[in-house]
Amino acid sequence: xxxxxxxxxxxxxxxxxxxxxxxxxxxxxxxxxxxxxxxxxxxxxxxxxxxxxxxxxxxxxxxxxxxxxxxxxxxxxxxxxxxxxxxxxxxxxxxxxxxxxxxxxx
Amino acid sequence: xxxxxxxxxxxxxxxxxxxxxxxxxxxxxxxxxxxxxxxxxxxxxxxxxxxxxxxxxxxxxxxxxxxxxxxxxxxxxxxxxxxxxxxxxxxxxxxxxxxxxxxxxx
DNA sequence: ATGAATGTTCAACGATTATTGAAGTATTGT
DNA sequence: ACAATACTTCAATAATCGTTGAACATTCAT
Numbered sequence: 001x002x003x004x005x006x007x008x009x010x011x012x013x014x015x016x017x018x019x020x021x022x023x024x025x026x027x028x029x030x031x032x033x034x035x036x037x038x039x040x041x042x043x044x045x046x047x048x049x050x051x052x053x054x055x056x057x058x059x060x061x062x063x064x065x066x067x068x069x070x071x072x073x074x075x076x077x078x079x080x081x082x083x084x085x086x087x088x089x090x091x092x093x094x095x096x097x098x099x100x101x102x103x104x105x106x
Numbered sequence: 107x108x109x110x111x112x113x114x115x116x117x118x119x120x121x122x123x124x125x126x127x128x129x130x131x132x133x134x135x136x137x138x139x140x141x142x143x144x145x146x147x148x149x150x151x152x153x154x155x156x157x158x159x160x161x162x163x164x165x166x167x168x169x170x171x172x173x174x175x176x177x178x179x180x181x182x183x184x185x186x187x188x189x190x191x192x193x194x195x196x197x198x199x200x201x202x203x204x205x206x207x208x209x210x211x212x
Numbered sequence: 213a214t215g216a217a218t219g220t221t222c223a224a225c226g227a228t229t230a231t232t233g234a235a236g237t238a239t240t241g242t
Numbered sequence: 243a244c245a246a247t248a249c250t251t252c253a254a255t256a257a258t259c260g261t262t263g264a265a266c267a268t269t270c271a272t
Contacts, residue, residue, distance in 0.1 A: 007120055026197055046248085068239060069238065069249080070248065080193065080198050090132070121260085141218075152220085156220055174269060174270075176219085215270105222266085223262105225260105225262090228259070231257100233252105233253095237250075241244100
């Protein structure tokens with residue numbers, strides 16, 4: 001996980017609309033939902049949802065697949081696990097560069 | 107951890123400048139660094155650093171304390187641990203609302 | 213007191229983001 | 243073929259973010 005990719009993920013999660021979408025898709029993992037279902041459940045105009053889904057896609061946090069005339073979106077749980085690992089390793093207890101033993105709270 | 111606070115934290119980490127600042131402060135935890143040291147180590151103009159530090163302060167990810175004419179900044183490791191817990195609980199394996207047993211990768 | 217050092221706030225600008233309605237692209241049903 | 247469905251892309255607007263230099267407080271040294 002490079003820093004650049006991490007910032008993309010954090011940017012994707014920095015809007016409450018997108019965080020809601022992602023959490024919804026996690027609840028419906030591994031099948032995900034089609035765009036219309038997301039829009040209906042979260043009461044978001046479809047054109048706005050499309051905008052936010054594009055940001056989530058770009059970050060890698062969600063994946064997309066066409067299903068006839070439906071577009072199905074799924075959360076990428078593996079990437080979320082990578083992000084959690086990134087935060088634990090680089091942003092938590094100072095062991096990233098100094099290879100110090102974990103002593104504080106971890 | 108409310109969703110609103112989580113988005114504040116993600117927004118704070120969504121800029122590479124701020125992520126670099128936070129990681130630096132984590133490396134120097136628990137003492138932290140004064141603003142000038144951060145500016146020097148990361149080669150950021152002080153006025154720009156000040157702007158980013160304000161966002162980090164607002165999210166709670168860093169804390170500040172005056173030391174004579176220096177301003178010392180520290181990373182809030184406890185809040186980072188909360189964020190990791192939030193991601194694990196609500197954004198990882200779909201157990202947030204449905205109380206489903208963890209089966210996928212977790 | 214005076215000047216230097218530390219760091220913030222202010223003002224201004226360009227760049228990016230969020231939101232909405234209109235138009236466009238595929239796909240399905242009849 | 244034709245109309246309806248599902249969803250995106252485009253255009254336009256308001257709002258926010260990022261960056262910089264100038265001005266401003268506060269603290270320290272002499």
